[in-house]
Amino acid sequence: MTLRPNYFLNKFFTTNAQIIPKICIVGAGTAGFYAAQQLIKKLKTPQIDIIEKLPVPFGLVRFGVAPDHPEVKNVVNTFTKVAENPCVRFLGNVKLGTDVTLKQLRDAYHVVLLTYGANESKKLDIPGENLKNVIEARRIVGWYNGTPWDKDLDIDLSGETATIFGQGNVAIDVARILLSDVDELKKTDITEYALEALSKSKIKTVYLIGRRGPLQAAFTIKELREMLKLPSCSTIWRPEDFVGISEHLANLSRQKKRITELMLKSLEENNTQANKEFKPIFFRSPLELVGTDKVEKVILGINKLEGEDILKQKAVLLDKTEELNADLAIPSIGYRSMQVESSIPFDFKRGVVQNNKSRVDKGLYVSGWLGTGPIGVILSTMGNAFEVADTIVNDINSENLVDKPKGGYEDIKNTLIEKNIQVISWQHWEKIDKYEQDKGVKLGKPREKVVDIDKMLRIADSSL
Numbered sequence: 001m002t003l004r005p006n007y008f009l010n011k012f013f014t015t016n017a018q019i020i021p022k023i024c025i026v027g028a029g030t031a032g033f034y035a036a037q038q039l040i041k042k043l044k045t046p047q048i049d050i051i052e053k054l055p056v057p058f059g060l061v062r063f064g065v066a067p068d069h070p071e072v073k074n075v076v077n078t079f080t081k082v083a084e085n086p087c088v089r090f091l092g093n094v095k096l097g098t099d100v101t102l103k104q105l106r107d108a109y110h111v112v113l114l115t116y117g118a119n120e121s122k123k124l125d126i127p128g129e130n131l132k133n134v135i136e137a138r139r140i141v142g143w144y145n146g147t148p149w150d151k152d153l154d155i156d157l158s159g160e161t162a163t164i165f166g167q168g169n170v171a172i173d174v175a176r177i178l179l180s181d182v183d184e185l186k187k188t189d190i191t192e193y194a195l196e197a198l199s200k201s202k203i204k205t206v207y208l209i210g211r212r213g214p215l216q217a218a219f220t221i222k223e224l225r226e227m228l229k230l231p232s233c234s235t236i237w238r239p240e241d242f243v244g245i246s247e248h249l250a251n252l253s254r255q256k257k258r259i260t261e262l263m264l265k266s267l268e269e270n271n272t273q274a275n276k277e278f279k280p281i282f283f284r285s286p287l288e289l290v291g292t293d294k295v296e297k298v299i300l301g302i303n304k305l306e307g308e309d310i311l312k313q314k315a316v317l318l319d320k321t322e323e324l325n326a327d328l329a330i331p332s333i334g335y336r337s338m339q340v341e342s343s344i345p346f347d348f349k350r351g352v353v354q355n356n357k358s359r360v361d362k363g364l365y366v367s368g369w370l371g372t373g374p375i376g377v378i379l380s381t382m383g384n385a386f387e388v389a390d391t392i393v394n395d396i397n398s399e400n401l402v403d404k405p406k407g408g409y410e411d412i413k414n415t416l417i418e419k420n421i422q423v424i425s426w427q428h429w430e431k432i433d434k435y436e437q438d439k440g441v442k443l444g445k446p447r448e449k450v451v452d453i454d455k456m457l458r459i460a461d462s463s464l
């Protein structure tokens with residue numbers, strides 16, 4: 001791979017003979033890029049290498065954010081500026097835990113910052129979860145967004161009902177994509193194979209099951225408004241779920257009050273043009289998924305709420321159940337981080353890297369969903385990344401972290417060569433990016449993503 005000229009200039013010493021801080025960020029997602037941005041601002045001339053397991057950058061901004069939310073993806077312009085800074089180098093197609101070890105990184109760099117996110121799903125842990133067509137929301141998101149390992153997802157959209165467990169924004173994203181007009185989705189960067197499957201979909205009703213009530217719902221007002229405005233879809237609530245809710249309005253925070261008022265208002269509304277239905281259901285927990293060849297229905301436990309603080313009330317199962325159709329069942333109860341290497345101190349209960357205000361060990365830090373847990377949005381992840389970068393800068397200045405020159409990438413390069421790893425530079429990514437955008441122009445969309453890793457590597461290697 002080609003290195004920028006001033007990289008060699010800066011390799012060990014700055015002009016005033018200070019040692020160059022060599023920093024390795026693991027994961028080219030939101031936390032990784034924002035931390036790098038802040039580190040460039042606060043340190044004089046650091047050398048920051050961002051290693052990323054995929055040949056393409058941007059993590060969940062590329063593979064999570066819904067295709068019909070292009071405005072959210074504008075953050076990639078900021079990330080691109082960071083990557084183009086001479087102090088920063090993107091090293092794609094390099095996976096921590098497989099291609100390189102944490103020890104190798106810690107030996108080669110003064111600071112290692114782990115930001116490899118949350119790439120697994122939490123499980124429902126109920127009977128029937130392994131039936132065909134029970135598919136985690138994370139995998140459906142990956143399918144329509146072109147995650148390489150979800151491109152061949154075996155999803156059957158020939159039934160009329162999809163039942164989603166969980167009421168967060170990811171659950172709403174999946175519901176909206178299943179219920180949207182395909183003509184609208186065509187203009188987005190959704191993958192062509194997903195578009196084709198969705199154009200043949202027979203799904204008419206999407207249930208959104210929550211354990212607790214309308215006051216505890218996890219979706220936000222923007223996402224709810226989008227559902228209510230879907231042209232060919234009617235949102236149908238169960239009036240009995242809202243008994244007594246309006247009495248609490250006066251005591252709610254402004255934000256909570258607005259979303260509750262919107263739900264109450266839409267109770268009365270009905271979209272007469274609609275041929276599809278979005279049906280949120282509260283106070284229900286999935287107990288069992290039932291089917292022969294594939295999932296057919298779900299047995300739901302009926303809950304009551306207990307606890308003083310109305311917003312923090314807990315769902316408690318009553319001894320009553322009911323059944324609901326589910327031709328497709330979609331658990332959407334959260335993402336989960338992984339311990340990619342046994343040397344990484346990991347809190348398995350919370351599913352995060354063990355840390356004390358982002359510090360893991362001397363010279364080792366964590367940020368983003370890997371450190372905070374899989375909660376919050378790009379803005380909150382940015383805030384966390386900035387804080388962690390400030391901590392790193394403080395520690396560099398006060399704890400003598402940069403006491404002797406270190407080799408950085410030069411020290412791990414040979415390992416990667418020996419393992420035959422094709423390291424992807426930012427210039428390589430730009431070729432893939434151009435290829436995707438050119439393909440998108442032909443299809444009348446912003447881009448058509450390359451979903452095959454070998455193909456990404458071929459394009460990167462080509463003389464396009």
Ligand code: FAD
Pocket residue numbers: 026027028029030031032051052053054057058059060061063064065066069072094095096097115116117118119141170173335340367368369370375376377378379381
């Ligand atoms: P990530 O963005 O996941 O970055 C982690 C990176 O690490 C990835 O690139 C991954 O490939 C890489 N990696 C993983 N393992 C390794 C390894 N072993 N070695 C090297 N690299 C590795 N927020 C909003 O503000 N608006 C939205 O509309 C929105 N929609 C969302 C939709 C979905 C489905 C999801 C799941 C989240 C959404 N979010 C949204 C939240 C937002 O995406 C996150 O807050 C943010 O991306 C988390 O950033 P991160 O850096 O912690 O993780």
